[in-house]
Amino acid sequence: MTSKRWQRYTPTTDEPWNLSRANHLHRRASFGATWGELQRDVDDGWEASVGRLLTGTSRQYGQREDFESISRIIGESAVAGGDASRLKAWWLFRILFTPDPLQEKLALLWHDHFATSNRKVQNLRLMQQQNELFRSRASAKFGHLLHEIVKDPAMLVWLDAGLNQKSQPNENLSRELMELFTLGVGNYAESDVQEAARALTGWRIRNMKAEYNMERHDQGELAILGVVGAFDSEKLCDLLLGQDATSRRLAGTLCDLFMGEDVADAEAIDELSLGLKRNDLSIQWAVETILCSQLFFSDANIGSRVSSPVEFTATAIRSLEMLDNPPSTLVLAEWCSRLGQDLFYPPNVSGWNGGRAWLTSRTVVGRSNFAAAMVTGQLRVPSTTVEWSPSVEKLGRAEQLQKLLLSNPNRQRSKVEAMKLSEFIAHTLSLPEAFVC
């Protein structure tokens, strides 16, 4: 496409492909990388590096043959035991060990976008099932994701689809479908919400599965966004997917994940939105377009986005090669929750506020305390002294290690020489600039 804002990145003297940009790529589109992985990427060039991320082959460190089978066992036992904290730990295990971190990153995005909480669903199997949907459709066409999410059992419980009957429509799902999942506020009328609720009637949960019952479906003529006729959920979704407001909102959502504050302006979002429309709302296309763009690798985009608690903690652990004697993901899940991101329990239907809202005094203290706990081995059960890997040891205490741990390590720090390695790492991760990616 002939897009000005999303033209392909060409390394220049001002914006060269180097360690800082390789780290930026991994901190933004993955959960950080090790020093070795960064060196490899610097050598192989940016296209190879982005390509590896897109194909789920970016990770060298901490990879295990039995990843999927172990993941399955952890997930199954969490669900079978009815223990939500173990399901959170399962997801964090995936985030730390998966060969395809971009997929997990996108799954987190969809969990936030279609925010569903087990607080109400009260069924870990359904929560996990929805989570697998976010994963398998992570970079699919948005339409596939949307069509499936409106029939997803956890979502149906969460937004009271079972109460939405012909005789007594319930607007919960139809409102959020328009306001949060597709169009956004201001792009529909109240009457559209009411009519769309009727279009969504007929679904309920039976034996933990979504079931459609024609008898309960309102087959009357409806008028939604100016279109008159009989509607079912399929037709409603198709109508919403075709709206400009939907592609624009999707473009904005993806930019919130991959772009820093104010980096993608309105024109950039419009262009991305147009491209999305032309590409049948392919998430894959949009992600690739963003990650290959000059804008993505521009100075302004580096270290200009507040990282989420999961990003902050997982990135620290991976960058520092702590997976040989890995932290307890149960403990890690607790930390993420304390830092404001309780997986499977988003605060409300609009998900986490994100961005700067991640940082409050409580969570700033928390991030510093997390770093202290991490370097003193308190993420493990029982806690044990942390032995740093030889390559981390070799990075020493100064510049290089900060280049690994920070997106923008541009300030001189005093008192560094006197510190032990662990202390230095915790100190670095408590700096204001450590909270961005």
Place this chain on the structure above:
Amino acid sequence: MIKRRKFIASSAIISLAPTFPAILTRAAVANQWDSGGRILVVIQLDGGNDGINTVVPYRDEGYAKYRKELRLPDSQLIKLTDAFAFHASLRDVSELFEDGRLSIVHGVGYQNPNRSHFESMRIWHAGSTEQSIRKVGNGWIGDSLSQLNLRGELQAIHVGDESLPSALAGRQCTATTISHASDLSFQLQPAASDHSQPLGDVESNSLTDFLTRSVKDAQSAVEKIQSLLDSGLAGRYPATQLGERLSLVSRLIKAESGARVYYTTLPGFDTHAVQAGNHSNLLRDFSTALTAFMDDMLESKLDDRIAVLAFSEFGRRVEENASAGTDHGTAGPVFLAGNALASRTHGILPSLTDLQDGDLKHNIDFRSIYAAIAANWLGCDLPLTLKDIEPLPLFKLDHVDKTCEIAADP
């Protein structure tokens, strides 16, 4: 830096500061009504409190009839009126009552009482007995605060180890849990106390300045919380779980967390067997901690801003069981504490001889308490669940008027 911290320490109108150590949200600054406004503290008496042995109808002939083992003798009663007495463990709270700083709402409940802890608690949290509303999963506080349209700002803090109570869930309500005071202190001093950096430009909206400011704010907040402890301004609390929790609530209020609602729990009221000793201890914990909190607020001149609500999911069966305990019942008393209370009692003390299936009949709908707190104390438009409910006249009229005034003046 020194100048700024001095300002924080000395200023009574913290909300005017361009930035201040908001413990959890800086958005609170944007809304003076928020940081200067009224605060609700909820104490959930978890497990089903035996209201009959809390607010004791000592003259009711049913009392001696149904309570053989568990009947409190005169020596264990604090007689407050001709009709009822407090359990002797409520000594401190009885003084609040005498001072007009405590209201009792007698016989609170709802139609078709549910005797399951979980279901009844859901009803109390949701503020509705309707299955369809309960299923939505939101709560009366979250729904009410959502009416204020403060999307994104932190509005409620749950203090405790439990998961976030659904009472605080709402479409536009942001709430968080703080388990311990240690959540607000740095483990690592070197990084934390790095004051060498300049304070981020308070006017600037740049991310770099925001980050620097966030860290500085956190440091100030931690120092403030710590200095409250060191200076003795933290109040004197009993060394009990509830005492510690309310002490933390107090420090969060004093540090201007910006939250409108604090929520905490005193568990253990499910007294099916050998109730007497346990119940007495629980009531003492409740009484000493609540009184310490109210006195602390009084000394800190925050008392006009505070209302406390204490409730339980149900009362207990009128007739004691064979294990010197009591089983799940229905209606029970609700407590309110604060300066703005209109009256010492509301409702009618339920009769122990006019029962329904062996349980007390309720005469006050729990939602009328919620409606009063939401509308007349927090200044919220009533959410759908409470819309048609007549608020109980819990608060003094001048307070009610003030709420309307403030609420009308954005």
